[in-house]
Amino acid sequence: MSEAANNQKNEVIDLAHVEKGSSLWSDSWRRLSKNHLAVGGGFLLLAIAIVCVLGIWIGQSHEEQNLSLGPTAPSSDHWLGTDMLGRDMLARILFGGRISLLVGLVATFVSLVIGVIYGTVSGYIGGKVDSVMMRIVDILYTIPFIIFVILLMVFFGRNLVLIFVAIGAVEWLTMARIVRGQVLSIKNEEFIEAAQALGLSRMRIIFRHIIPNVIGPVIVYATLTVPSVMLLEAVLSFLGLGVQAPATSWGALIKEGADAMEEYPWMLLFPGGALAITLFCLNFLGDGLRDALDVRRSKD
Amino acid sequence: MIRFILIRLLQAIPVLLIISVVTFAMVRTAPGGPFDQEVKMQDEVKAAIEAHYGLDKSAIEQYFVWLGNALQGDLGPSFKYPNRSVHELIGDAFPVSLELGIWAMLVALTLGVGAGLIASTRPNTSRDYLPMSIAMFGICIPRFVMGPLLILVFSIYLQWYNSSGWFFASDRVLPALTMGIYYAAYVARLTRGGMLEVLGQDYIRTARAKGADEKRIIFKHAFKGGMRPVVSFFGPAMANLLAGSFIVESIFQIPGLGRYFIMAAFNRDYFLIQGTVMTYAVLIIVLNLLADILLVWLSPRLRFD
Secondary structure, X not given: OOHHHHHHHHHHXXXXXXXXXOHHHHHHHXXXXXXXXXXXXXXXXXXXXXXXXXXXXXXXXXOOOOOOOOOOOOOOOOOOOEOOOOOEXXXXXXXXXXXXXXXXXXXXXXXXXXXXXXXXXXXXXXXXXXXXXXXXXHHHHOOOHHHHHHHHHHHOOOOHHHHHHHHHHHHHHHHHHHHHHHHHHHXXXXXXXXXHHOOOOHHHHXXXXXXXXXXXXXXXXXXXXXXXXXXXXXXXXXXXXXXXXXXXXXXXXXXXXXXXXXXXXXXHHHHHHHHHHHHXXXXXXXXXXXXXXXXXXXXX | OHHHHHHHHHHHHHHHHHHHHHHHHHHHHOOOOXXXXXXXOOHHHHHHHHHHOOOOOXXXXXXXXXXXXXXXXXXXXXXXXXXXXXXXXXXXXXXXXXXXXXXXXXXXXXXXXXXXXXXXXXXXXXXXXXXXXXXXXXXXXXXXXXXXXXXXXXXXXXXXXXXXXXXXXXXXXHHHHHHHHHHHHHHHHHHXXXXXXXXXXXXXXXXXXXXXXXXXXXXXXXXXXXXXHHHHHHHHHHHHHHHHHHHHHHHOOOOOHHHHHHHHHHHOOHHHHHHHHHHHHHHHHHHHHHHHHHHHHHOHHHOOO
């Protein structure tokens, strides 16, 4: 049978299923756990994060220089070799990983907060407010933000907070649209009407009843935002606009590696590999979550 | 259709104004000026130079002078390259970036659509999994890793191509691949998805029932509809293309718009920054519009809205 017809059939079955209500999350969880790529990606990601965090307490310092040693290939002393200043690459990759993951999570969180609040308010209030608010989003969409982020970084220093704010401010637009769409689809449901009838304030309805019910697609999109944020940070670092020495990130390490790759290719390959594997995991996990939380998908 | 285009063009005007104001404000509030060099200039000399470029006027006045000139096609002088106008510099750099973009798009479309078509005709077989797994790698390896890797393999180990520059036809290969492979991966996924959806439609079944051969079904009946996701991807992809052009031009030292923009930002080359930003903005708006027009043409149902 063709896929579309298949989908259509399952749509009917699933809608009936959703009306039972409570089983949506457990259903999604079951579907996710069957997606081996997504689960594997999730575990690997967790492992990478744990190793990066534990890296604070184990092994060498990411700053400790050993100029007489210089760049060396991977060995039993330095598993991933050393860089131009004799610094241990493993320690530097772990440190850079902490920064990259931190930027990914914090900037995603910033975009999440702005996007969810904006989208919910716009969708719930509706009418003129909604059309004005969405028109603003449409206009902002056409603005090439990457240009402003770069200008911001060049002009006003390169500190971590600015990176969080700048990237978070770029990424919230899509989130706002997704959330608004969700809110529009549930705001006429009976439980919202009940809340209104009970005389709850608008704020309380938004935060207690609407946001918890639109959280599914938000989680999916957030998972897919993390890799794009990490990429953006890496792009900035690669252009020399991201985190500054002595701190480092995967993007900055890749830049150093690209400059030295002719003689010392491991300086490029290891940080590049670390970033690629992490993005790989995040994308698989995001895709898996999207499939699992999409109620219209097939049941298996 | 003409009305739709006109409305979109009218809507672009406030967007361009906003972009120009924000850029202008950011540039002028940035710490450091274009004439703050290591060797300190005498105050009178600096004042004289600034007066020459009209930088002694109030910011608002400066903006309107710039806007008035820009509307007449004069984007102002460059501080870093005193003999050349911003107009000339962009005239040199833009075709380079455009050529790079076109090559990258060709790579993306040939590889991406090809792989997507192969995968969609035999879904869930090895002919589907293999190209799609490669595509996933293409998406996850960032361009600034892919670029150096290609240089490492093809110019350092194999010595087939130069590692940087933009002089010979062969210099186009590595930058176009670096930029194109990333898009090819997305295009492959979108093509597969779009084609699978269309191939499940009733009219395809009808065509099959009437005995049309598979090639004809795919290219004559399904292809146009199946390409819709790819086309709608291209509008938003343009913004991404910018980030790509900054990166790729900096890796391969290509004298394109992206490199001029970054250098101008570091040099506080006010008019050059403003000029490159406006060029990008116009470019994005035009390309988005083109993508939308193409989309309407591909899906007749949208035609009358």
